[in-house]
Amino acid sequence: MHWLNIVHLAQRRPSSPSYANVPPLDAHPAPSRPAHGLEPPALANPGVHYQRCLAQLRSKDKAIERNIYLQQLKHADEHMFYKLVVENMAELTPLIYTPTVGDACLQFSANYRRPEGMFISIKDKGKIGQVLRNWPRREDARISVVTDGSRILGLGDLGVNGMPISIGKLSLYVAGAGIRPASTLPICLDLGTNNTKFLEDPLYLGLRQKRVSDKEMDEFMDEFMREMRATFPKLLIQFEDFSTDHAFHYLDRFRHQYPLFNDDIQGTGAVVLSGFLNAAQLSSEASGRPLSDHRILFLGSGSAGVGVGMQLMSFFTLVAGLSPEEARSRIYYIDSQGLITADRPGLAEHKKFFARTDCPPLKDLVDIIGYVKPTALLGLSTIKNAFTRDVIEAMTALNERPIVFPLSNPVALSECEFGDAVSWSGGRVIFASGSPFAPVTYGGQEHVAGQGNNMYVFPGLGLGAILARVSSITDSMVEAASLALAHSLTPDERAAGLIYPRLERIREISVGIAAGVVREAQKRGVDGHKALRAMSEPELRTWVEGKMWSPMI
Numbered sequence: 001m002h003w004l005n006i007v008h009l010a011q012r013r014p015s016s017p018s019y020a021n022v023p024p025l026d027a028h029p030a031p032s033r034p035a036h037g038l039e040p041p042a043l044a045n046p047g048v049h050y051q052r053c054l055a056q057l058r059s060k061d062k063a064i065e066r067n068i069y070l071q072q073l074k075h076a077d078e079h080m081f082y083k084l085v086v087e088n089m090a091e092l093t094p095l096i097y098t099p100t101v102g103d104a105c106l107q108f109s110a111n112y113r114r115p116e117g118m119f120i121s122i123k124d125k126g127k128i129g130q131v132l133r134n135w136p137r138r139e140d141a142r143i144s145v146v147t148d149g150s151r152i153l154g155l156g157d158l159g160v161n162g163m164p165i166s167i168g169k170l171s172l173y174v175a176g177a178g179i180r181p182a183s184t185l186p187i188c189l190d191l192g193t194n195n196t197k198f199l200e201d202p203l204y205l206g207l208r209q210k211r212v213s214d215k216e217m218d219e220f221m222d223e224f225m226r227e228m229r230a231t232f233p234k235l236l237i238q239f240e241d242f243s244t245d246h247a248f249h250y251l252d253r254f255r256h257q258y259p260l261f262n263d264d265i266q267g268t269g270a271v272v273l274s275g276f277l278n279a280a281q282l283s284s285e286a287s288g289r290p291l292s293d294h295r296i297l298f299l300g301s302g303s304a305g306v307g308v309g310m311q312l313m314s315f316f317t318l319v320a321g322l323s324p325e326e327a328r329s330r331i332y333y334i335d336s337q338g339l340i341t342a343d344r345p346g347l348a349e350h351k352k353f354f355a356r357t358d359c360p361p362l363k364d365l366v367d368i369i370g371y372v373k374p375t376a377l378l379g380l381s382t383i384k385n386a387f388t389r390d391v392i393e394a395m396t397a398l399n400e401r402p403i404v405f406p407l408s409n410p411v412a413l414s415e416c417e418f419g420d421a422v423s424w425s426g427g428r429v430i431f432a433s434g435s436p437f438a439p440v441t442y443g444g445q446e447h448v449a450g451q452g453n454n455m456y457v458f459p460g461l462g463l464g465a466i467l468a469r470v471s472s473i474t475d476s477m478v479e480a481a482s483l484a485l486a487h488s489l490t491p492d493e494r495a496a497g498l499i500y501p502r503l504e505r506i507r508e509i510s511v512g513i514a515a516g517v518v519r520e521a522q523k524r525g526v527d528g529h530k531a532l533r534a535m536s537e538p539e540l541r542t543w544v545e546g547k548m549w550s551p552m553i
């Protein structure tokens with residue numbers, strides 16, 4: 001049976017008055033133009049200028065130059081920037097997000113041109129509120145992406161050079177879910193950096209000191225969160241790219257007090273569950289084996305790996321009908337020491353839940369595949385090319401349609417190239433990667449890589465949470481976002497064997513995710529906007545859509 005028939009998402013609601021014609025409460029003013037005579041007359045034709053901007057963009061040879069051009073355009077002409085992004089998602093997303101945002105971060109201090117977002121440093125401790133109040137659009141702020149730069153993509157500790165990740169994610173909130181640009185607040189916390197190369201770089205823009213102790217960071221974060229709420233009472237916070245220990249710690253510490261989520265743990269969990277639901281269906285159809293037969297092997301057991309494993313528990317319990325204990329037994333992890341077993345001394349807290357009590361401490365990936373016999377291999381290890389030909393062949397020998405997701409970012413750290421996975425598996429692989437890969441032709445057929453990246457989830461999750469005015473983000477809201485994404489494939493996309501929808505449809509998908517999140521918030525009683533409860537499903541979707549900001553060009 002298809003998983004869609006097992007998971008019943010649709011909830012029927014009594015019909016109520018139509019909200020369809022209510023104008024967006026948060027309508028954004030049309031862009032103002034300079035006074036007559038202050039710009040060339042032909043600029044009055046925005047269609048031509050759109051083509052001019054696109055041509056200027058495409059004339060740049062390097063992705064990083066295109067990224068710089070787009071950042072400049074965003075400041076000069078926000079509406080044009082978003083018009084270009086929204087209408088050319090597949091082309092522009094890799095330039096403002098992964099993989100190019102990785103280079104933008106590495107080169108942030110060298111390429112710096114103008115201020116954007118807020119930098120709050122450990123030196124501001126004791127007066128963080130005062131600093132936050134310098135933000136010019138306090139009333140408007142609804143969503144902040146906050147990083148401490150300690151684990152940017154798979155690139156490690158980049159200190160304040162992590163700022164472009166907050167900026168890039170927020171651009172996707174605007175483009176992908178219609179959050180007003182003025183409502184976004186990128187924040188980079190400067191708690192020092194352990195990146196010695198940056199500490200020695202005269203151009204480095206952050207504090208020249210090592211990262212502070214955990215105790216000092218806790219004190220800082222407690223004050224920061226308190227002051228964020230006091231300064232921006234309507235703000236949702238997304239924690240991004242904190243190193244794994246701090247990622248789990250601060251999610252646990254604050255999630256019940258503030259509306260927040262950790263994108264690497266929860267957003268990634270949601271996007272991978274979604275793709276896995278569709279992949280497992282394809283794989284089981286090909287093998288004739290039931291969904292309950294799946295076994296998942298992870299390479300990488302950090303914030304992303306463990307976040308995904310926790311979320312995939314729902315695949316086994318919700319869809320495959322297993323008990324939580326059976327579900328846990330289907331998930332295996334490898335870290336830098338090998339297969340994670342419970343008897344390993346000094347095992348980190350976040351690795352304990354999935355640590356095996358029934359396996360030998362094997363080290364070699366191919367040996368582990370032979371022992372575990374996984375149907376799916378997921379990479380969140382930051383190890384480029386870790387999925388070698390031997391690995392893909394071992395997966396293909398075990399499975400008619402092996403599921404292989406090399407999810408590490410940016411593309412230079414991907415565990416496997418798409419073309420290799422397709423050819424080494426004889427065209428049988430079901431593939432999704434963290435960063436985008438171009439389609440490949442194999443056996444006379446075009447194969448399209450899925451993009452298992454949290455960018456499919458966080459814009460819609462954030463939109464729903466903001467519109468429902470939630471007091472917190474529950475696990476079930478994250479799961480609702482995931483199921484809504486999985487559910488969003490069109491018959492066409494399913495027929496083409498896709499496991500994620502086409503990126504061009506992201507706004508439409510975000511509406512479905514947001515509506516699912518609103519409903520789940522209502523069920524859990526964490527919604528502040530009670531009037532939404534009376535809406536029927538179509539009314540809610542139309543209302544959400546009406547709230548989305550669009551570039552006015």
Ligand SMILES: NC(=O)C1=CN([C@@H]2O[C@H](COP(=O)(O)OP(=O)(O)OC[C@H]3O[C@@H](n4cnc5c(N)ncnc54)[C@H](OP(=O)(O)O)[C@@H]3O)[C@@H](O)[C@H]2O)C=CC1
Pocket residue numbers: 151152153154155243244263264268271299300301302303304305334335336337338380381382383407408409410413433434435452453454455
């Ligand atoms: N596709 C997406 O949407 C997302 C992708 N990611 C990507 O996931 C990656 C990991 O992120 P995160 O979990 O936070 O980072 P971490 O650095 O915390 O985790 C990396 C994990 O990989 C393990 N590892 C490192 N080297 C090896 C090796 N040689 N063999 C086996 N395992 C190894 C580490 O082992 P040990 O614990 O022993 O050090 C650790 O468990 C990043 O590249 C990030 O960009 C993250 C979020 C979203």
Ligand SMILES: CC(=O)C(=O)O
Pocket residue numbers: 098152153154241263264408409434453454455
């Ligand atoms: C995509 C993302 O959040 C990461 O690689 O960290």
Ligand SMILES: [Mg+2]
Pocket residue numbers: 153240241263264
């Ligand atoms: Mg991240």
